[in-house]
Amino acid sequence: MAVQKTLEDWLSDALAAVPRVLEQSARTVIRVIDEDKSTHGIMAGLIHADPALTWHVLRRVEELRPDHIDEIELMPEQALSLLGLTQLRELISGLPKVAANDQSDTARLLRLQARRSHLAAYLCRSFAARRHGPNVNALYLAALLHGMGEWMLVELGHGELVAGMMESDDPDGLITERLGFGLDRWITNLSDRWRFPSLLRSEYPPSPSQYLARLGVQISNGLALAAQRGWPAKTLENLGATAGLYLHQDTDQVLADVRRLSVDEARSTLDVGHPPAAAALPSIGMSEVAASEPQPKPSPAAVVEEPQAEPAARAFTAPEMAPPVRKKTKLLLPNTAFYSLTMQGMERNARSGVGAVLEHVVEGLHRGLGLHRVAFAARTRNADVLGVRFVHAWEQPCALTGAHLPMSPPNLLTKLMERTQSIWVREDNRERILPTLPEVLRRVAGDEDFFLMTLILNNRPIGLFYADRYHGHLPLDQQSYDGFRRLCTEVLKTLEKVSAKAIAGGAAKP
Template sequence: MSEPAVENISEPLSLEEWTSVLCDRDMPIFSSTAFSIDAILRDDKKGAMDLANVILHDPNLTAKLLKMSNSSYYNVSRQKMVTVSRAIIVLGSELIRELTLACSFFEAILPAANRERANQEIARAVHAAVQAKSLALSVNDPSPEEVFIAALLHQIGNVAFWCFSGKQGERLLSLINKENCTLEEAEKQVLGFKLTDLAVSLCKTWKLGGLIEDSVKKGKQVNPRVKLVSLGYVITDALKEGHQSKQYAECVDKISVLTGKSKQSVEALMVQNTDTAVNIAKQFGAVSASRLINKEAFQAEEEESRVPEEDKKLVQIQILQEITGIMSGKIDINLLFEMVMEGIQRGLGIDRALFALLAQDKKSMKEKLSLGWRKEFYDQKIIFSISQSPLNLFCLGLKTPQGLMIKGVSDGVLFTDADKRVIGQHDCFLMPVCSSEQPIGLIYADRSFSSQPFTDDEFNGFKHFVQQANIGLAMYRMQGKK
């Protein structure tokens, strides 16, 4: 099945315009994720749970990341992971960070028009990334996953341009095919800049940094690991030229010297990596591109690569089992609430969920953990006012230990003007989080984007998750007193 065509609005006319349009109009999902990850990495106070929050804000990204995390390519231990929190614990935050960037990148580009040139660039990038990671493993590189993501995004300028270009892309292809023009000459003539310049500009704007930025920089490189990224593309291009070509023979010699492996072993590994790249592309959802990596190896139907819609009941059961496991030993209270919130959002199909703590003056509550909220800034915190006169839904929620299901229309009197400015006026669930039977905050959930009505069964599921949070909090307090 081909991807839906993207309406071609007005095309940018300069490097600066292309950078701006790709970031703001065409790839906002990736922009938001990249900026959020950068903010987390720059803040010493932020850690694995903050990374999980970034992922859980996007249900599609969450599903794709969990699918990749459970694949044999990444999950060597074969431990089943049903929550993002568990994936971070098992695989480590560094690997999950790299996977998040990769999955978010594909989330951003795959809805674009199904252009042949775009698929060629995606296929080359995935194939080179797998080959580069294999090289990194062979030479005992400290972070093969970092090499993988750097190779995957090395041609980010080319991939982004061909996914979202219109008439300019057509003129480029016409120059290359009909006028015997080199790609760089055509780029300069049509765009006024080279696509490698666009890669550099996007890296800086998205603050990708590290090995990704080093690999797209121009001039002499001081980072020796960049060589692994470049060799990934050398291998990919050599395989495309064929086994009988001079380029292929030189490539095999070069890899043999670097890794200390025999030429036969190098050739066998290159073929094996090609098959792996086909599967990786399909897992990312790049089915059309996977066919271009190795047409002979492609056998699975397009349906297999899609991320299946989650069975919400099954997700609830699985996450509740994870929560039970957490409470069977020494409780990590942050992880417990992270899983409770993930269970509410994914298990009940919630658009927005928030855990807010009561302020000392008991006149307001401030966000401790939120999922699904569209914020202008990643660090922006949501604050609720508690109003007794007139009574608002948050004040009533704190006083109702059995939980509330509020109707946005019929219970409209509970929404003050201040509430409407913060959350709008939607059907929602509320239930207090208590310590020693005293409310210390509450959990709020709504479907502000989808506007789907809630059911009694979903309300019961919500209450069950919050009850687990309260039980876990009580056990945590008891453990602290021992």
């Protein structure tokens, strides 16, 4: 009688294995490196389309700079800065790959896993942003790499088990029955030995925040699996109720948001070379993708047919709820850790003058709150003009760069510059407010919501901040507005420590 392998035996096998990456993902990243047309942020997005590729990059960083791994989980783009594009290219070129034309059951399972992991990470990041938690990027990586548990089981020759988990209502129970340990224990022990992701490690300090972080990862992976299975109603109701408690939202609203986010995720990854994770895309508002990238015919050994008798979940029966298509949409999510660092570093930057403080805050608003375009327009020597001095934007060139905002003839900016105050231009006030703003600002904002806040120090106008989420998936919300006003208000406290002479000398020239 064969002796059942222990968890330690499985872990030893997994640690000795080298997970393959998807050839299509590797090709895409190498091509972008060779074309030299990408930023670290865009490159990180391409790498994250493949959890195994993400794992290899983090593994290399952990080997080279083990003291930086937790910091990189908060700001993943730093991994690319530490590696450099040349070393990244060499790393990817030497990795074992799943050939793009490989139609074996194992290859199909890994492609399905890659798409599901990416969808889970996409959902988790959105949920974390709504909760305004401090570890949005770390949660994204944890949800993405959570799928490496199943990935390693496939690589160890147990694809049939993973295929069964993918179609089971109780995947954790199935793996426990077959292997003697649950999926969460498997992933936690793998994370302990890899030393990442930190949110999944058993030595991570136990706290309510840890519990909530892991809950968010588990909910997101469960919802991604349900989407891939064809939206089974019973599973969705259970997960939706849990997600509703997690997000403090109604279950139906959560499920409607999951449907919308699944469409967004599919649109954002049209170039990865294999179909999106979410099934039944025509019924959830994405027929153009379903038509252009049909699902490959599944192998009976790898994927069990979706049950047809179970009715679809109520929240997924209204095609008219699908969001309008927006071209060139990009997502920059809040990074609360960066926001906190901006607050802490403001006084330090004050030693270098007003300009250093303002530029520091503009970047903090951009990266800390996930605002796509942030600018500061300073009062110029021509008192009737504000000149944009500092800009941080996702897309370059930005229409705000070098712009001049006239305050003559008198307009709303003239009124706002009378005292420190803020305004949130949105759907319910846009028609009333936009005509009162300078034409250049109306053209820049278009039909997007945006924030404005003026800075007046000792009765002297300094300038104003502008921020929006141009073409962003996440709308501006009250939390973003509160964070915007808080950081701008802190600027005034800091500027009190800078001489009036320095303020005058730092004014922009028209």
